[in-house]
Amino acid sequence: MIRFGIVGIGNMGSAHAMALFRKKVKHAMLTCVADTDEEKRNWADQKFKGKVKVFEDYKEMYSSGLIDAVIIATPHYFHPEMASEAFKSGLHVLVEKPAGVDAKSVEIMNADAHNSGKAFGIMFNQRTSKLFSTLKYYLDIGVLGDIKRFSWIISNWYRTQAYYESSGWRATWNGEGGGVLLNQAPHNLDIWQWMMGMPDMLVAFCHEGLFHDVDVEDDATIYAEYKNGATATFITSTGEYPGTNRLEISGTKGKAVAEYGKLKLFLLKEDERELCYNSQEAMPTEEATEIELDLKDEEDGHILIMRNFTEHIEKGIPLIAPGEEGINSLRISNAAYLSSWKNVPVNLPVGEEEYAEALCKKRVLERKRKPEKPRLSAKIDNGKYSKRWTVQW
Ligand SMILES: NC(=O)c1ccc[n+]([C@@H]2O[C@H](COP(=O)([O-])OP(=O)(O)OC[C@H]3O[C@@H](n4cnc5c(N)ncnc54)[C@H](O)[C@@H]3O)[C@@H](O)[C@H]2O)c1
DSSP states (O other), X not given: OEEEEEEOOSHHHHHHHHHHHTTOSTTEEEEXXXXXXXXXXXXXXXXXXXXXXXXXXXXXXXXXXXXXXXXXXXXXXXXXXXXXXXXXXXXXXXEOSSSOSSHHHHHHHHHHHXXXXXXXXEOOGGGGOXXXXXXXHHHHTTTTXXXXXXXXXXXXXXXXXXXXXXXXXXXXXTTTSOXXXXXXXXXXXHHHHHHHOOOSEEEEEEEETSSSSOSSEEEEEEEEEOTTSOEEEEEEEXXXXXXXXXXXXXXXXXXXXXXXXXXXEEEESSOHHHHHHHOSOSSOOOOEEEEEEEOOOOSOHHHHHHHHHHHHHHHOOOOSSBGGGHHXXXXXXXXXXXXXXXXXXXXXXXXXXXXXXHHHHXXXXXXXXXXXXXXXXXXXOTTSOOGGGSOOO
C-alpha cells in the first residue's frame, strides 16, 4: 500500500484527495494533506473527519514518516522546489503540470529526481486519452509515413474573467508565470512533443490580455520547424466560444484528423513522394481509404495517472507520463514567450539564463504597475474533477 500526501488542496489537489480517500486507486491511500490556507485545512478536517492528517507546513508532512509519495498541486512556481525537497526527503513525487515556470529550475528538479532514484511522474492526464494514445501509436509505427505537417487548433480552453480572478496568483507573471500556454495548453504542448518530438525553431505571437483583463497571454499562435523539414502550427486561446479542438497530422502516406471526439485516418496506397516524382499526370486523383475510430474514455485521466504511478512504484510498470518529460512542453512555451517578446524566431532550446532574466523583467514591470490583484468571488467545486480539465471536443 502506497501512502500519499498532497501539497495544495485547492481546485485540483482537493479532487485528487477525494479520489484517493474514496479508494479510486488500488494499493494507494491518502494519509496526509498540507495547505497554507486555513479555509482549505478546515475543508479537509470536515471531509476527512480525522482520518487524514492535515498540515499547514508541507515540510512537516514530508518528514512526518506518514507518507511514501507526494502529489504537488500548488501554483506552478512552487513545483520544482517542492518536488526537489520531497526527493531529498526520500519520497516519490507526482507533480502537477506544468513542471514549473522556467526550464532552468525544472532542470534542477529533474537532476534531484534522478539522484534520488525515486519514482517521478507528472499529471499529464490527457496522455491517457484513447484517441491521443492510439494516434501516437499509429505515428510511431509509421502508418502516416514521414510527417510533413502537424497542426492543432485548441481554442476551447474558454475561461471567464471570474475564473481569472478566482485566486490572486492566476493570470499574473508573478503568481503564474504565464497564461494559456502555461496553464491550460501545457497538456496540448506535451502531446505535440510526445507525438512529434521537439521542434528546432519556432516563432510565436502571444497576445497578452486580448480577451480578458489579465497581464498574461490569453491567445497564442506558434509556427515551428523541424530539422527534417516538417512544420507545426499551434493555435490556442481562452477567449473563443465556442472554441475548436482540431488536430490534423499530414504525412507521406496519408493524414489523421482528430475532431469532435473521433479519429479519422485517410490512408494512401502509394507514398505521396513516389507519386509526386513517378506519376506522368499533372494533377492525379488518388483514392484514400477512410477509417473512422470512435474512441471513448471511460475513466477520468487523473485517476488513471495516479493508478499508473502507484503501479509504477509497486511493480515497476512504465510511467505513462514520466516527470522528466515535463520540461519539454515548458521548453516550447519558454521559447514561444521569448520569441513573442523579442519579435524574432528562436532556436530551441532557448538559453535558460536568457529566459529567466526576461521573465524576471516581466515580473518587475508587473509589480510596479499592479502591486495587488483584485479578487472576484471564487466559485470552487472542491473535491471534484471538473469536466473542463478533460479532453473537450
Ligand atoms: N492536470 C490538470 O488537469 C489540472 C487542472 C487544474 C489545475 N492543475 C494544476 O494544479 C496546480 C494548482 O491549481 P489549482 O487550480 O488547484 O489552484 P488553487 O489556487 O485552487 O490551489 C492551490 C492550492 O495551493 C495552496 N498553496 C499555495 N502555496 C502553498 C504552500 N507553500 N504550501 C501548501 N499549500 C500551498 C493554496 O492555498 C491553494 O489551496 C496548478 O499548477 C495547475 O496548473 C492541473
